[in-house]
Amino acid sequence: MESSTGGPDRRRRRARRRPLLSAALVAVVIGGVTAGGTVYVKARAHDGGRTVSSRVQAVQKEASVEPVTRPAVDRTALLGTAMKAVDVPSGAAVSAAVLDLDSGESAVYGQGAFDTASIVKADILAALLLRAQDEGRHLTATEKAYAVKMIESSDNASATALWNTVGGAEGLDAANARFGLTGTSAGANGLWGLTRTTAKDQLTLLRQVFGTDSKLTSASRAYLRELMESVDAGQRWGVSAAAGSGVTALKNGWLPRSTTGLWVVNSIGRVEAADGSVYLVAVLSRGTATQAAGISLVESAARAAVGAFADPA
Structure with missing residues (x-):
C-alpha cells in the first residue's frame, strides 16, 4: 500500500510536466519568426541537459543570406x-x-x-x-x-x-x-x-x-x-x-x-x-x-x- 504522500505519484506528475516545457519553447521560437524570415530567440531552455537553440541558430544563419539580384541589361x-x-x-x-x-x-x-x-x-x-x-x-x-x-x-x-x-x-x-x-x-x-x-x-x-x-x-x-x-x-x-x-x-x-x-x-x-x-x-x-x-x-x-x-x- 502506497502512502498518499508517497513518491511514485509525485514523480509521475513531475514527469508529465516536462513536455509542457518543450511545447512552450516551440511556441517561443515560432512566435519569433517574422514575415521577413528573421528569427528572434527569446529564451533558451534545456531538456535533459541538451540545448535546443542550435537548430534555431542554423535557421537564423540561413535567413541572413541576402537574395541575389541580376543586374539590369541594356x-x-x-x-x-x-x-x-x-x-x-x-x-x-x-x-x-x-x-x-x-x-x-x-x-x-x-x-x-x-x-x-x-x-x-x-x-x-x-x-x-x-x-x-x-x-x-x-x-x-x-x-x-x-x-x-x-x-x-x-x-x-x-x-x-x-x-x-x-x-x-x-x-x-x-x-x-x-x-x-x-x-x-x-x-x-x-x-x-x-x-x-x-x-x-x-x-x-x-x-x-x-x-x-x-x-x-x-x-x-x-x-x-x-x-x-x-x-x-x-x-x-x-x-x-x-x-x-x-x-x-x-x-x-x-x-x-x-x-x-x-x-x-x-x-x-x-x-x-x-x-x-x-x-x-x-x-x-x-x-x-x-x-x-x-x-x-x-x-x-x-x-x-x-x-x-x-x-x-
Whole structure:
C-alpha cells in the first residue's frame, strides 16, 4: 500500500510536466519568426541537459543570406553593338526590332521609315480580320481563298482584292491606328507595296498577331499565325535565319524600285531560337544592288538582333 504522500505519484506528475516545457519553447521560437524570415530567440531552455537553440541558430544563419539580384541589361545598347558587326553594303540601310516574348524586353535599332513591299500583306489580313470582327461575321470563302494565296504565296492580285475590301489606304490607316502603329502610312493611289513603316511599328503589329493584348480575337490571331507558318518553301528566308529547330512564322517582302534600280527587302515574324527562347523580329532594308544581297543583309541583321538577347552570362 502506497502512502498518499508517497513518491511514485509525485514523480509521475513531475514527469508529465516536462513536455509542457518543450511545447512552450516551440511556441517561443515560432512566435519569433517574422514575415521577413528573421528569427528572434527569446529564451533558451534545456531538456535533459541538451540545448535546443542550435537548430534555431542554423535557421537564423540561413535567413541572413541576402537574395541575389541580376543586374539590369541594356538591350538597346546590346542590339546596337551587335548590329555594328553586320556588313551593310555602301548606300544601303537596315533597321531591326526584336521582342523577347518570355521576358517582355524589346529593343529597336535604326531610325526612319521604309517601304513595306509585301510584308504589308500581313497588315492587310489583320485589318480584314478586324473588319470582320466589327461586322460580327467570319471571313467569306472568297476572302479566305485570297488570304491563303496572299500570305502563303505572296500573290499580288489577292492582296489588291483584299486591300480594296478593307477600304484601301484609308481603311488600312484606320485599322493601324487601332493596332497602335504610329509611324506607318498606307500607300497612296492603290500602291499598297509603297506603304511606309518602321521596324518599331512592325514589332507592334507582330504583337497584335502573336501576343494576347490584341484587338484581334484569339481565333483571328490563330488564323493569321497559321498562314504565316505555312509560307511557300522558296520564301522561308529572312528572320528564319535566326531560328533553331522550332516553328517559324513569317512574311517577307521584296521590291526593286524603278526609280533607283535598288532593292527593298524586308522580313517580319516569330522565331524560336536554338535555346528555346521565342522572339518577335522585324528587319527592314533598302538600297541593296540585288535581291540576294538584300536577303543576306536581312538574315545577318536577324541573327544579330536575336543574338543580342542571349543571356549575357
